[in-house]
Amino acid sequence: xxxxxxxxxxxxxxxxxxxxxxxxxxxxxxxxxxxxxxxxxxxxxxxxxxxxxxxxxxxxxxxxxxxxxxxxxxxxxxxxxxxxxxxxxxxxxxxxxxxxxxxxxxxxxxxxxxxxxxxxxxxxxxxxxxxxxxxxxxxxxxxxxxxxxxxxxxxxxxxxxxxxxxxxxxxxxxxxxxxxxxxxxxxxxxxxxxxxxxxxxxxxxxxxxxxxxxxxxxxxxxxxxxxxxxxxxxxxxxxxxxxxxxxxxxxxxxxxxx
Amino acid sequence: xxxxxxxxxxxxxxxxxxxxxxxxxxxxxxxxxxxxxxxxxxxxxxxxxxxxxxxxxxxxxxxxxxxxxxxxxxxxxxxxxxxxxxxxxxxxxxxxxxxxxxxxxxxxxxxxxxxxxxxxxxxxxxxxxxxxxxxxxxxxxxxxxxxxxxxxxxxxxxxxxxxxxxxxxxxxxxxxxxxxxxxxxxxxxxxxxxxxxxxxxxxxxxxxxxxxxxxxxxxxxxxxxxxxxxxxxxxxxxxxxxxxxxxxxxxxxxxxxxxxxxxxxxxxxxxxxxxxxxxxxxxxxxxxxxxxxxxxxxxxxxxxxxxxxxxxxxxxxxxxxxxxxxxxxxxxxxxxxxxxxxxxxxxxxxxxxxxxxxxxxxxxxxxxxxxxxxxxxxxxxxxxxxxxxxxxxxxxxxxxxxxxxxxxxxxxxxxxxxxxxxxxxxxxxxxxxxxxxxxxxxxxxxxxxxxxxxxxxxxxxxxxxxxxxxxxxxxxxxxxxxxxxxxxxxxxxxxxxxxxxxxxxxxxxxxxxxxxxxxxxxxxxxxxxxxxxxxxxxxxxxxxxxxxxxxxxxxxxxxxxxxxxxxxxxxxxxxxxxxxxxxxxxxxxxxxxxxxxxxxxxxxxxxxxxxxxxxxxxxxxxxxxxxxxxxxx
Numbered sequence: 104x105x106x107x108x109x110x111x112x113x114x115x116x117x118x119x120x121x122x123x124x125x126x127x128x129x130x131x132x133x134x135x136x137x138x139x140x141x142x143x144x145x146x147x148x149x150x151x152x153x154x155x156x157x158x159x160x161x162x163x164x165x166x167x168x169x170x171x172x173x174x175x176x177x178x179x180x181x182x183x184x185x186x187x188x189x190x191x192x193x194x195x196x197x198x199x200x201x202x203x204x205x206x207x208x209x210x211x212x213x214x215x216x217x218x219x220x221x222x223x224x225x226x227x228x229x230x231x232x233x234x235x236x237x238x239x240x241x242x243x244x245x246x247x248x249x250x251x252x253x254x255x256x257x258x259x260x261x262x263x264x265x266x267x268x269x270x271x272x273x274x275x276x277x278x279x280x281x282x283x284x285x286x287x288x289x290x291x292x293x294x295x296x297x298x299x300x301x302x303x304x305x306x307x308x309x310x311x312x313x314x315x316x317x318x319x320x321x322x323x324x325x326x327x328x329x330x331x332x333x334x335x336x337x338x339x340x341x342x343x344x345x346x347x348x349x350x351x352x353x354x355x356x357x358x359x360x361x
Numbered sequence: 362x363x364x365x366x367x368x369x370x371x372x373x374x375x376x377x378x379x380x381x382x383x384x385x386x387x388x389x390x391x392x393x394x395x396x397x398x399x400x401x402x403x404x405x406x407x408x409x410x411x412x413x414x415x416x417x418x419x420x421x422x423x424x425x426x427x428x429x430x431x432x433x434x435x436x437x438x439x440x441x442x443x444x445x446x447x448x449x450x451x452x453x454x455x456x457x458x459x460x461x462x463x464x465x466x467x468x469x470x471x472x473x474x475x476x477x478x479x480x481x482x483x484x485x486x487x488x489x490x491x492x493x494x495x496x497x498x499x500x501x502x503x504x505x506x507x508x509x510x511x512x513x514x515x516x517x518x519x520x521x522x523x524x525x526x527x528x529x530x531x532x533x534x535x536x537x538x539x540x541x542x543x544x545x546x547x548x549x550x551x552x553x554x555x556x557x558x559x560x561x562x563x564x565x566x567x568x569x570x571x572x573x574x575x576x577x578x579x580x581x582x583x584x585x586x587x588x589x590x591x592x593x594x595x596x597x598x599x600x601x602x603x604x605x606x607x608x609x610x611x612x613x614x615x616x617x618x619x620x621x622x623x624x625x626x627x628x629x630x631x632x633x634x635x636x637x638x639x640x641x642x643x644x645x646x647x648x649x650x651x652x653x654x655x656x657x658x659x660x661x662x663x664x665x666x667x668x669x670x671x672x673x674x675x676x677x678x679x680x681x682x683x684x685x686x687x688x689x690x691x692x693x694x695x696x697x698x699x700x701x702x703x704x705x706x707x708x709x710x711x712x713x714x715x716x717x718x719x720x721x722x723x724x725x726x727x728x729x730x731x732x733x734x735x736x737x738x739x740x741x742x743x744x745x746x747x748x749x750x751x752x753x754x755x756x757x758x759x760x761x762x763x764x765x766x767x768x769x770x771x772x773x774x775x776x777x778x779x780x781x782x783x784x785x786x787x788x789x790x791x792x793x794x795x796x797x798x799x800x801x802x803x804x805x806x807x808x809x810x811x812x813x814x815x816x817x818x819x820x821x822x823x824x825x826x827x828x829x830x831x832x833x834x835x836x837x838x839x840x841x842x843x844x845x846x847x848x849x850x851x852x853x854x855x856x857x858x859x860x861x862x863x864x865x866x867x868x869x870x871x872x873x874x875x876x877x878x879x880x881x882x883x884x885x886x887x888x889x890x891x892x893x894x895x896x897x898x899x900x901x902x903x904x905x906x907x908x909x910x911x912x913x914x915x916x917x918x919x920x921x922x923x924x925x926x927x928x929x930x931x932x933x934x935x936x937x938x939x940x941x942x943x944x945x946x947x948x949x950x951x952x953x954x955x956x957x958x959x960x961x962x963x964x965x966x967x968x969x970x971x972x973x974x975x976x977x978x979x980x981x982x983x984x985x986x987x988x989x990x991x992x993x994x
Binding site: 187192206207209213216217 | 529530570571573731734735736737744746747748772773774775776777778833834835836
């Protein structure tokens with residue numbers, strides 16, 4: 104199984120990286136340090152020894168091209184196969200150097216698997232590989248701002264503008280009521296209804312995202328930068344909307360439960 | 362040469378065990394008293410000798426100031442973490458202890474850190490294993506609660522080193538238990554492990570897939586267990602005694618220790634009886650007698666066992682699973698013998714839990730399985746591989762005292778994250794990094810793991826340096842950090858100040874100190890080594906008897922050798938190291954001429970037209986081994 108993916112790697116599927124902090128280069132083909140055979144990327148296909156890690160991006164690590172539609176069942180199988188070759192438990196008796204490599208290789212394997220198996224993380228990772236600086240609308244950034252006592256400036260997605268304005272007013276009102284200990288059940292119900300709507304909207308974003316994945320994956324190898332950017336922008340926009348809605352839902356829950 | 366034996370050790374809050382893979386199945390190695398469980402109790406006797414296990418238990422009652430139990434609760438913790446513990450447990454801290462320092466416990470007139478006390482327990486287990494194999498044991502897999510943080514893990518590893526053990530792997534207890542179960546079953550599916558021990562609670566959810574044990578989520582509470590039930594019952598008894606007999610025994614450590622023993626017995630009895638009586642002798646000729654029904658007991662402990670519900674639900678949520686999707690539930694830890702706990706687990710996961718393996722032993726058995734895997738595996742463990750996770754998120758402190766999480770909890774380990782840092786002032790040479798572990802948003806609410814200084818940054822304008830810092834959690838769940846300034850390519854020096862851990866130098870010193878208490882160990886080891894040497898010599902003699910040289914000896918010489926041989930065989934069975942040595946030396950001397958004759962024969966053969974290689978010099982010198990050794994030593 105592993106070798107199939109790795110064979111892909113040598114068939115020219117590795118695209119050269121563009122300006123990005125994650126850009127890495129490395130000589131992926133070499134001979135095994137131990138037995139001298141031409142080896143696979145992570146371990147020697149002849150003698151099984153773990154090889155020194157080559158800095159590659161996560162797609163390349165699994166021998167995948169930079170596509171967003173991904174068979175996660177296959178990815179899992181590949182993850183298990185590679186774990187059986189690279190995990191430090193299997194190198195406990197190897198020399199110090201090979202133990203080091205096994206530690207690095209398996210952490211890279213785990214990091215790559217964790218990122219690629221999750222649809223959102225995979226999309227974000229690809230965008231970053233493409234040089235996109237994802238807008239600081241992540242949950243972490245918001246939480247940081249909140250903890251520092253600042254109000255996080257978030258751009259409200261235009262299609263939500265009216266709804267959010269209305270909702271914020273209602274939340275303000277409920278907060279005031281709660282302080283006095285006399286919340287209006289009708290208002291609570293109304294806000295609860297809107298929360299449900301937002302959650303539905305949030306769910307529907309997955310479907311929309313899959314559409315953009317298809318667009319991205321269909322781009323021809325010689326697609327113009329302009330063409331690539333168009334699809335990227337759609338995904339960035341969707342991710343921003345997604346994180347905005349998520350934060351909003353969390354705020355609403357806090358007021359309702361508080 | 363004996364092969365490297367790797368043992369599996371369950372270093373528990375209440376009891377500890379050592380196990381080994383014998384053939385195709387793991388077995389627990391009993392102590393000299395024939396018992397599998399070694400109580401995690403350490404005492405210092407009147408001669409300042411360390412006593413461990415069952416033999417140390419009587420000191421808990423007779424001289425409580427010279428004994429300690431449940432030390433695991435203090436592993437990797439600081440003074441400010443343990444205020445609650447100090448209310449509930451009779452830990453005697455050293456008087457000159459400062460905040461931020463590694464804890465020290467007083468036994469008699471001496472003080473020891475928690476890793477040193479744990480090392481005494483480990484050394485006892487090591488000794489039990491060495492007695493069992495009649496050979497040295499230097500390598501081990503040690504289990505830790507899955508929810509242990511980095512400092513607690515590091516402290517456990519330090520304890521191993523102090524005890525003279527190379528700790529090849531720290532394995533999470535519930536995961537180890539699943540290995541022990543998985544060995545027989547070899548099936549695929551989702552397994553939940555509920556592990557309520559003496560002082561810690563863990564829950565882990567695993568996916569079993571053709572021998573791969575992949576932990577999907579884990580949660581727990583490192584300060585929740587049978588101890589808490591005991592403390593609750595002790596408190597009730599003390600209050601009762603104050604009310605009924607108007608006697609305040611709370612400061613009388615001997616009486617408290619007696620009550621503790623009685624409530625543990627009560628707790629155990631109520632797992633099989635519907636009612637039991639507590640009867641405790643008190644000072645001033647008074648008595649405390651009380652009947653407790655199981656119903657009352659269950660009501661009392663409800664709030665304690667309810668604390669396991671939150672972690673179970675969180676683990677299910679993190680795993681993205683509903684209770685109905687769990688295929689098997691495994692119970693681990695002595696406290697899961699309580700019927701009410703079993704009922705709670707059954708309700709939570711909506712299925713009857715497995716109890717086929719002894720809940721006290723299953724963790725040690727699993728550790729032995731993992732030890733076997735690390736040692737290269739066998740038919741029984743073929744294809745088995747453990748993929749565990751880090752229980753807590755790893756973060757770094759950023760502006761505003763906020764935690765920025767860089768490796769999320771339940772990430773498969775080894776796991777890594779890379780962060781980039783720069784300077785804020787022109788020519789700044791150091792950058793400080795504060796590493797945290799925990800789920801909370803604010804740094805002050807998370808566990809501080811370490812503070813580092815990146816040093817020797819080449820002088821540059823503020824914001825110019827680009828320092829790449831790599832955080833890596835290894836397969837033991839322990840953090841490693843490395844840093845590199847990218848513009849100059851210079852490896853930055855990192856100075857790690859563990860928040861509550863021991864430095865390498867401290868551990869080294871403790872290893873040296875431990876020899877003071879290792880007199881007994883040393884003696885035992887010498888006996889083992891002398892016995893091994895005796896075996897080598899006796900085997901060599903057997904070979905010698907079959908060689909032509911034997912026929913050249915006079916019957917007197919033969920008789921003398923037979924006598925010395927018999928003497929060595931006899932002393933070898935005894936525990937006297939110097940007697941074995943003397944017998945070895947005598948036999949060496951007595952066989953001197955035999956060895957010389959054998960050498961001559963070998964050389965003679967070589968000269969009769971054969972070259973040296975064909976003359977089997979190897980065999981010849983080996984038969985002459987006793988002499989050679991006598992000469993060289």
